[in-house]
Amino acid sequence: MSDIADGFATAARLVVSLDAELIEITLRSLYVTLSATAVASVIGLPLGAWLAITRFPGRRYVIAMLNALMGLPPVVVGLIVYIMLSRSGPFGVLGLLFTPTAMIIAQVIIITPLVASIAHQAMRELWADYHDLLISLHASRRQRIATLVWDGRRTLLTAQLAGFGRGIGEVGAIMIVGGNIDNATRVLTTAISLETGRGEFALALALGFILIGLAVVVNLCIHVLSRTEQGSRW
Amino acid sequence: MVNDHTILPLTLQEIMVKRRGKHILGPVSLTLQGTGISVVVGPNGGGKTTLLRAMHGLDRISAGHKAWAVSDAQAHVAQSFVFQAPIMMRRNVRDNIAYPLVLRGVNRRDARAAADVWAARVGLGSAVLRAATVLSGGEKQKLALARALVTAPQVLFLDEPCANLDGHATQEIEAILHAACADGTRIVMSTHDLGQARRLADEVLFVHAGQVVEILPAAAFFAGPASAQAAAFLNGDLVL
Ligand SMILES: Nc1ncnc2c1ncn2[C@@H]1O[C@H](COP(=O)(O)OP(=O)(O)O)[C@@H](O)[C@H]1O
Ligand SMILES: [Mg+2]
Numbered sequence: 001m002s003d004i005a006d007g008f009a010t011a012a013r014l015v016v017s018l019d020a021e022l023i024e025i026t027l028r029s030l031y032v033t034l035s036a037t038a039v040a041s042v043i044g045l046p047l048g049a050w051l052a053i054t055r056f057p058g059r060r061y062v063i064a065m066l067n068a069l070m071g072l073p074p075v076v077v078g079l080i081v082y083i084m085l086s087r088s089g090p091f092g093v094l095g096l097l098f099t100p101t102a103m104i105i106a107q108v109i110i111i112t113p114l115v116a117s118i119a120h121q122a123m124r125e126l127w128a129d130y131h132d133l134l135i136s137l138h139a140s141r142r143q144r145i146a147t148l149v150w151d152g153r154r155t156l157l158t159a160q161l162a163g164f165g166r167g168i169g170e171v172g173a174i175m176i177v178g179g180n181i182d183n184a185t186r187v188l189t190t191a192i193s194l195e196t197g198r199g200e201f202a203l204a205l206a207l208g209f210i211l212i213g214l215a216v217v218v219n220l221c222i223h224v225l226s227r228t229e230q231g232s233r234w
Numbered sequence: 235m236v237n238d239h240t241i242l243p244l245t246l247q248e249i250m251v252k253r254r255g256k257h258i259l260g261p262v263s264l265t266l267q268g269t270g271i272s273v274v275v276g277p278n279g280g281g282k283t284t285l286l287r288a289m290h291g292l293d294r295i296s297a298g299h300k301a302w303a304v305s306d307a308q309a310h311v312a313q314s315f316v317f318q319a320p321i322m323m324r325r326n327v328r329d330n331i332a333y334p335l336v337l338r339g340v341n342r343r344d345a346r347a348a349a350d351v352w353a354a355r356v357g358l359g360s361a362v363l364r365a366a367t368v369l370s371g372g373e374k375q376k377l378a379l380a381r382a383l384v385t386a387p388q389v390l391f392l393d394e395p396c397a398n399l400d401g402h403a404t405q406e407i408e409a410i411l412h413a414a415c416a417d418g419t420r421i422v423m424s425t426h427d428l429g430q431a432r433r434l435a436d437e438v439l440f441v442h443a444g445q446v447v448e449i450l451p452a453a454a455f456f457a458g459p460a461s462a463q464a465a466a467f468l469n470g471d472l473v474l
Contacts, residue, residue, distance in 0.1 A: 126324075129321065130321060130323065132292065132315075132317055132321060133317070133321040133323070135292055136290065136292060136314070136315045137333075137334050137337055138310055138311070138337075139337055143337055147323075147333075151323055151324045151325060152324075
């Protein structure tokens with residue numbers, strides 16, 4: 001009980017005093033996961049839309065694969081990315097291991113299947129609704145995808161949110177490929193893990209509250225944004 | 235948008251439509267030409283929807299031949315289809331109506347201006363900024379009509395446009411159809427409401443069991459159809 005009370009007190013003190021290290025860690029968390037979410041969206045949203053409206057041999061297997069990839073254990077993703085980026089690996093020359101870029105790559109792999117899968121689900125429902133109209137109007141494939149993406153943008157936002165949520169709280173992969181290096185690759189989750197290991201529960205809790213607060217704030221922001229843009233309910 | 239060439243007549247020769255390996259329509263041979271309103275009537279499940287969809291090109295025909303007076307591409311941009319359950323895009327009324335124009339490359343501002351004109355014409359002038367999905371059933375069908383007419387089609391197909399609508403909404407829709415017809419749009423619509431068929435039809439197509447059993451001028455059809463099935467249908471008897 002007193003640990004939790006201490007956690008609150010420390011968190012409050014850190015936030016109020018705009019603790020430099022805390023801000024740096026928080027900004028790095030945001031940088032890594034927002035970048036990963038952006039890349040995952042660029043790949044996952046059109047992929048989901050495309051899978052929803054295109055019929056080709058093996059499509060079912062691609063979708064099954066996507067759903068299976070959603071369940072990838074982050075630790076294993078971290079391991080594979082580590083091997084790829086390590087000095088002796090195929091991409092070793094790039095020198096990316098233990099950099100934020102490596103963490104972004106790992107998170108893109110973790111988030112993209114989730115974003116694509118939710119986008120696919122949403123687009124499939126919308127496509128079922130719109131199918132006859134778009135066929136009747138002879139919309140081209142590009143026009144169909146553009147229409148579905150535009151009219152489904154709220155649900156696609158949900159897909160991005162889910163991706164962001166998965167990324168911001170993820171620790172297994174970024175710990176391995178980032179290394180939790182102070183001033184370089186330490187983010188909220190890896191810092192919490194470190195502080196807990198050291199027995200610094202109060203600081204770990206403080207970081208945890210900030211992590212939760214961050215997730216809530218970002219969700220609220222996007223929610224409000226989509227509200228004002230739309231102006232009315234669908 | 236308006237074609238220089240008239241796309242009619244539409245000629246169907248022995249066309250058939252299959253669904254999941256089962257014949258559900260045909261063989262049907264007919265010619266659609268002239269002006270006015272053709273009404274497709276017949277018992278439920280007879281093939282009215284399938285016939286309209288096949289004419290418009292929504293359902294693939296499995297056998298036979300379908301031809302407009304012009305190429306399919308030219309014919310297509312001169313037709314519109316209104317579905318039994320109106321399809322509302324998740325946009326406001328104005329952008330729903332403007333959508334077919336935008337697809338055809340009309341710039342957004344002109345398309346929206348045209349949409350506002352049509353919204354006013356169908357009585358949705360004060361609702362242009364409302365979300366289409368929250369409209370009432372009658373308003374949705376009026377929106378669908380405006381969206382179909384905004385491209386100035388030569389031929390307009392409607393599948394039971396007034397199913398599930400109250401008398402007031404039905405009357406408004408029929409007035410819009412009369413006006414479109416007077417503007418020269420050739421209308422082909424299905425209904426299971428014989429009263430509506432009497433009010434609107436210049437020509438009646440009686441469809442039963444996947445066949446177009448007869449095509450007659452409306453007056454002749456209602457005075458005395460040629461087939462026993464149509465007579466039974468007009469009588470309100472079960473059609474076997
Ligand atoms: N998707 C479908 N799959 C299989 N059969 C269908 C499908 N849609 C319609 N049918 C069948 O085709 C026949 C004609 O249907 P339809 O054209 O909808 O008739 P109507 O519009 O006159 O009620 C019916 O027997 C119906 O059961
Ligand atoms: Mg029908």
